Amino acid sequence: MTTINYLDLLHLVLPEVIVVIAALCVLSVDLMFLRTSGTGLRGSIGAMLSLAGCATAVAWILHTPQYANVLDGMLVLNLLAQRMQIALLILTMLTILTFIGSTFTQYVSEYLALILLATVSMMFLVSTQNLLLIFLSLELLSLSLYILTAFNKRSVLSAEAALKYFIFGGISAAFLLFGSSLLYGLSNSTNLMRIASSVHGPFLDPLLIVAIVMTVIGLGFKVAAAPFHFWAPDAYQGAPAPSAALIASGSKVAGFFIFYQVMVIGFASAEGSGVWRGYTPGWVPVIAIVAALSMVLGNLVAILQTSVRRLLAYSAIAHAGYMLLGILSHTDQSRGALLYYAVTYALTVLGAFGVVALVEEETGGDTLADFAGLSRRAPVPSFCMLIFLLSLAGIPPFAGFFGKFYLFSSVLTSTPGTLGLLWLVVLAIAMSAVSLYYYLKVLKYIYVTDPPDGIVPIRISVLRQVVLCLIALGVALLGCTPSLLLRWL
């Protein structure tokens, strides 16, 4: 269907509209009623409003499942897209909960509004199969994230991070746009499915190869895959904690989802093969190289880090490498595995940043030394951090292990009859073994090292503890009973 009634369209995008309205509400309530109140109160009220908005959106989606494919693939709603939207909304809610109580800015309502706008863009991103809207959503998301990164006006690092992020983002957006225009030129359409059927042919057009590479560059930047990752460590380190959390969680999930859609649907016949000694040109070998590079680089450089945030950044690069495996095996099962991994990874990292925020507020820094003896000073967050880091390392029974297992087995089953991509899986498992070292290093500081000034308990708000525990519980539960999530994907 290429034409649609606007009312029907409104009906279809009601969740996004609700979130936008929530954003506007936050801004206006703050402007009109809360000029004289303290930052804390304004933050809490704004957060409650945003949470209400997101919750309403979630309720609406659950209540009225939609199926639609309108305007030449601009809006494609199906069960999967809606479930992803719900996941993104939940991640946003958790990010907002992490934000409550932060003191890095007085412009709380603007901050919350930006978060919500970023959420809107992510929701659009997962419900489209048209290159134009993809680009638009990505830009909206990126712009929101740049500003969110720069939000701490008292920190030089924040500004530097945002600038780097912006410059890199701009360049990669340019690449993406160029690639998209090449695709349009080749296929005379911006709809992914039609592009796929147009470029179908016995040989790969060299222009298509260029388009593939450019698209991979553009999207690879978004998910922080090597060698397009240079912005990530600084962004993770400089941005205020909730922003970094959002970048690490929500935008990753959305980014991978759209990466999958574009490559698997858009370049459907141009896969090629990355099997050992069975190379055929296509986008699969390209992504295989990128994945291998990300895994190796991310893990090896993370070993050297002393700042926990940078460590998490490099580990994010490594995990991006693992998740790319899900893309390059391009089956339904691998999509399920990828999304499971992405969602649980996002949850875990969100929790980890929550704990990092806590430590930073207490000690002013995020180096390993600042974490020393945390288990005695704040036992509950330390235990949650234990769960998060072990999940990231891939230790059962947490979600990270199961995600990896599912991903790796789906990679191997994708080439029926042979174990062709075994080399990649072996590399992934080997690098995963390496990663245990640096995660254990952090845990060592938390649990083993004695606190430098004696055991001075840290006061943490109940809300924060509850949120962290909820996330930890989620991670553990999704690991023990993965079918809870899997059947939804």
Place this chain on the structure above:
Amino acid sequence: MLAWTIYISFLGVPVLLLLPKGSVRAARILALLTAVAGFAVTLWGFAQQRTGELVTVARAPWVPSLGVEYHLASDGISLTLLLLTGIVAISGVLFSWNIEHRAKEFFAFYLALIGGVYGVFLSFDLLLLFVFYEIAIIPKYFLIAIWGSTRREHAAMKLALYSFVGSAMVLIGLIAAYVVAGARTMDLVQLAQFPFPIHFQMWAFPLVFVGFGILAGLWPFHTWAPTGHVAAPTAASMLLAGVVMKLGAYGCLRVAMTLFPRGLDAWGFHVFGFGSWRDVFALLALIGIVYGAMVALVQKDFKFVIGYSSISHMGFVLLGLMTLQQIGLDGAVLQMFSHGILAGLLFAVVGRMVYDRTHTRDLSELETMHLSKAIPFAAATFVLGGMASIGLPGFSGFVAELQVLIGTWRSFPLFTVVAGVGIVIGIAYTWRAMQKAFFGSSNHSAPPTVAPLPPISAPERIGAMILVGASVIIGVYPQLLLRVIVPALHSPLFDGLLKGRGK
């Protein structure tokens, strides 16, 4: 019902953590009760099962889309090792009675480790087995890093990483097997019957065997073990050497050898005299026996002597496995039990009884202390433990090593002689350690040169008697365990391994 061993142990963890701060006594008692409860369940299960055949304990779908089930079952081999875990767990808690620093967390990690180990021995779904196997790695790290001694953080990290690398290797093999078998099920019994292609088994078998072998102390991947055991606190060393190394050997038998029996077949060509992976691993096991013994002979640190002797004894287990004779496998499983008990006993004496009192493990220093007069109970216990570990008849090690040697004679006659030499060296290093540590410099009956040492406490005595008793009971009446082990090895699971091998 046997599944309750796992649940009880894991349930103990949050209860312990929720105890109020500083309640050390409550923590100890709770940990002891949990360990005893777990062991009681195991005993019950052991009594219920007259023969050693496979009995399903729990079975429920876990991730149906992948064919992964929550499948717990036990056969004779599992029961033997469950009993071992129970006994060592109880003694470990008893020997940790004096821990004051962060006692709650110590026992919490301890119980988590035990729960994981119980889980491995009961799992019959490969993914579930792997999950429990990995769960066991993290508590080990913390136990050593927080409560250990010499260079503990380094040792803990080394141990964790080695174990993790080993398990990574196993994971690759498991995923590959799962995929090749059609990605429908992870059930051990079904996968054991699946005819994997021979060339696949030829690389999958050594991969998984070495992956588990790392944890079992297979030479030359054993280097984590002496460092780790020495650095660990007593109860952790007891568990590590006593039980966790057996996890590796169990994995070798239960996973590698059951799933990929054709991987042990002859290659058809010879490389340096080796004609199959079986030859290679048998030789590595043999080297482990002799190397461990020889290195133990020259150690200056008492605990290192025991650490290296563990490598030597585990060599017997692995050699027994590689004989592929019924009697050799019987002996290997019995040796797992026997060495588990004895390693626990010896580490308890060295760590808790001697080191905690004298604060030195250096044999030349201990020589001046006339410990046989100062702590006679420790001396007597070490003598008994030493005799058992030599393989003296009347203790559990004799029957086990006898069976392994008989099996080895039938499969690799020359190796039997070398293994015998290893036993003789074993007598030598045990003798030397005993002489130096307890019976001091020979000819004077001079009074001890140090202040009197604190006497051996009641929990230590009970723990020691439990361990010695277990070794003696099985030494005098090994049929108690053999009646479940032998039928277990006759079961169809091991058909591919044992039948059709001729010798």
Place this chain on the structure above:
Amino acid sequence: MNILPPISCLTIVPLLGAIAVLALGAKNKRLAGGLALTFAFLALAITLVLWHRFNPISGGLQFEEVRAWIPVLGVQYHVGVDGLGLLMLMLSAIVVPMAMAASWHIQERVSLYFALMLMLEAGLFGTFTALNFFHWFLFWELSLIPAFFLIRLWGGSERAAAATQFFLYTMVGSVALLLAFLAIFLCTGKFDFMDLAEMARNGQFLPAFAAISDWHRFTAEKVALVLCFGVFLGFAVKVPLVPFHTWLPAAYAEAPTGTTMLLTGTMSKMGVYGFLRILLPIFCVQLRLVRTPLLWIAVATIVLSAYAALAQRDLKRIFAYSSINHLGYCMLGIFSILKFTGENPSLANEKAATLNGVFLQMFNHGLTAATLFWFVALLEKRSGGLRGLDDFGGLRKVVPVLCGLMGIALFSSLGLPGLNGFVGEFLIFKGTFPLATWPASVSVLGLLLTAIFILTILQRVFSGPLQERWSQMPDLTVGERLALLPAIALMFVLGLYPQLVLGVINSTAMQMVQQLRF
């Protein structure tokens, strides 16, 4: 005793006693000693009952108990006694209380001392009754460990070296035994002594080794010979035979005297018993092949040890070498039986006589040697630790009773007719002369040398000038006299009426000879 299995009970009693002594006697020395003696006497009582119920006419095993134990290894719990076993049980049951009585002066760790003695006794009982290699070897080792610790912890000034040497020699022997029997098990599938002896008699023993004889082109005969040597080594160290005897003098000298009594009285008999029960029935064919060298080894043992005793100055060392000498006669007797006498049936009687002599000598020497060492202990107590030959002199004047009784024991050891030492030696020589004339003749030299050193002791210690320091030496107390009385009485009884023992052992001896079948 109809309900309870007698032999198992007998073996358990000392073990229970050891536990009881350790548990209850830790603080109270007298209680420890008293408890230990009680259990030892209990064991003696059970042995007497066994002796009484023993049927002297049948030569085979009695009081047999067979139970399944470890089926996968073909191991059964199989015990039983014939005349030889019963004799050895009796010897152990008598010597152990004597040894305990002689150890009354021990001050340190008394409970452990007596517990170890009781464990040793259990090991002895077990060794003399076990008929399956598995638990026989268990008890064999069980007697070794307490002996080691008894020497190591309570011995004299050179005890560490002596204990180590004792341990190493015996351990090497044990390892040789173990390996040989493992090989036998691998080829025949049996651990049971009776079964193996049966196989040897039926000629099935040798062919069993054909299975491994292809390996490295060994013939079955060579393999059997090697295995025979392994088992031989184990027992030769224990007896001991020259040249494996070098551990003995140091061990006997350094051990506390009660332990030495046990060592000489009972543990050395384990070696001879091993020859009789295990080596001879199973490996008779192989032994026959090397009969002549064996005979001359026995001769060397007899003569060289007696000669060495002449040179000693320490009483304990003299008696140590004398022990080696006396057991050499047993070995001479055993080896002489190996002669093939199929054509000459009357020689079978000589063989039976020789075996009777060997059994008697084992018992008598055990008794006498233990008593002699006891006297040395009594002397040491009175002299403050001195026991050199030259330390004393003219003691007859101050301690007449001591000297008198010790003289009786010394004469018994010499082999004076009328005392127990004579009968055994007489029977051995009587039987050996026709069977192995030259070795027997040379061995008479041993008798002569023994006479010389015993008379030397009599002269140096009892007669001669009295040294001033001994003029106040107290004589035997009433307690000591009462304790020694049974031993001395037994020496006379057995010397005058050996039929007491011969009646029990004769049938066994004859059956053994008959089963050797040549």
